[in-house]
Amino acid sequence: xxxxxxxxxxxxxxxxxxxxxxCAQSIRRELDNQLADPGIRQLILDFxxxxxxxxxxxxxILGRYRILRDRGGSxxxxxMNEHVSRIFHMSGMSxxxxxxxxxxxxxx
Numbered sequence: 327x328x329x330x331x332x333x334x335x336x337x338x339x340x341x342x343x344x345x346x347x348x349c350a351q352s353i354r355r356e357l358d359n360q361l362a363d364p365g366i367r368q369l370i371l372d373f374x375x376x377x378x379x380x381x382x383x384x385x386x387i388l389g390r391y392r393i394l395r396d397r398g399g400s401x402x403x404x405x406m407n408e409h410v411s412r413i414f415h416m417s418g419m420s421x422x423x424x425x426x427x428x429x430x431x432x433x434x
Contacts, residue, residue: 345383
């Protein structure tokens, strides 16, 4: 379900399938295990393999945002499909979590 690559203080996590009520708890646990390392200051969530997200997914992302914000870090997202992008913007997450474009992604 999750693919992770660490590069210094950055953690890139690719999510596959669905981020919904049924799998939110296990994804939350996996992410929290990886974020237990205080050296991680930037989390980049790659949604290229994510086909669906509901409000439970929003909660997972916002919880990880709070963890990183409290340690002076950030959370960004890349590769959102139309459905996930709509949920992301309707929920107001686009106001606190940055969506990287192709140029920004290339600089990471």
